[in-house]
């Protein structure tokens with residue numbers, strides 16, 4: 001029998017999963033189940049929605065009410081579910097391509113509306129499923145199938161984008177920092193509003209191989225070495241943060257939530 | 273589901289699910305684990321402090337603590 005967490009929250013008949021050896025998506029998927037376990041919610045009132053991509057395959061392994069939708073549209077489907085049944089806890093699993101390329105508009109408007117959805121973005125800096133095309137988070141000058149001489153686009157800072165667009169809970173962790181990731185996802189779920197948690201993953205097969213980043217272990221070592229917690233970073237001189245990236249909680253505020261606002265309209269019209 | 277599990281006093285490993293990525297081996301603080309024929313293997317269970325780092329980061333759910341919660 002698998003571990004208690006896996007046995008409880010995974011469709012174990014579908015395991016072993018299909019991801020490549022060392023793919024961070026498996027670590028992040030487990031972290032989501034641990035966060036849900038700790039959140040003590042009614043299992044029948046949770047809906048997990050994904051788009052298309054290696055990351056989005058996660059819903060197929062999770063033993064909840066799940067919806068595996070179309071590329072880029074996870075947040076759009078999730079918005080519909082939340083508006084139809086505001087009592088549900090709605091979680092979105094999406095990739096950097098799914099969420100910030102084809103799905104970028106859905107993302108910014110969900111942030112702006114502050115609709116009570118928790119989106120977990122599995123960011124592996126590439127399109128894994130389709131063979132390593134560069135994505136909006138491929139670092140500048142890094143390579144992809146579609147950028148054999150290096151990508152000249154500046155990459156998105158997903159938490160920065162979400163915070164600026166109006167998300168009320170924004171955070172980042174990595175597959176290596178899985179315990180931090182679990183606590184941030186838990187806090188995101190608790191936030192009544194749009195929460196975005198970026199989970200830095202690793203794709204040794206495409207991003208890793210194309211950019212000579214080594215194997216999965218090397219890529220997790222990199223996460224360990226170059227991540228700095230936001231609290232520590234705030235006390236460090238800017239020059240010592242060069243080449244590093246920040247993890248932790250970036251934004252945690254309270255603002256009116258979309259389905260509540262919508263209910264007010266319904267109630268007011270009923271009174272007329 | 274697999275029945276090829278190896279149960280020790282502290283850990284359970286499932287070689288059928290293991291893809292030999294080496295993550296658990298590299299991040300185990302006590303060098304308890306190793307790879308043998310491309311799969312996880314226990315080198316020295318005596319040294320295991322049951323910290324759960326291996327279970328936390330195994331992408332394939334192929335290694336976990338036997339601890340209370342995981343007991344059948």
Ligand SMILES: Cc1ncc(C[n+]2csc(CCOP(=O)(O)OP(=O)(O)O)c2C)c(N)n1
Pocket residue numbers: 052053054055056071094095096097098099122124126127128129130135
């Ligand atoms: C409308 C549409 N356009 C393109 C595709 C092809 N496609 C499938 S997955 C994908 C990108 C996946 O990248 P990401 O979301 O970052 O997930 P990953 O596979 O890296 O986890 C693309 C372009 C598609 N399935 N549907």
Ligand code: SF4
Pocket residue numbers: 018019020022023024025054055124128129202203204205206207
């Ligand atoms: S291609 Fe990359 S993202 Fe997809 S399963 Fe393999 S390692 Fe993971």
Ligand code: SF4
Pocket residue numbers: 283299300301302303304305319320321322323324325326327337
């Ligand atoms: S529980 Fe900790 S000490 Fe024991 S094998 Fe796993 S990582 Fe190593």
Ligand code: SF4
Pocket residue numbers: 022289290291292293294295296297311312329330331332333334335
């Ligand atoms: S982390 Fe999991 S899949 Fe990778 S070698 Fe260890 S047991 Fe096997």
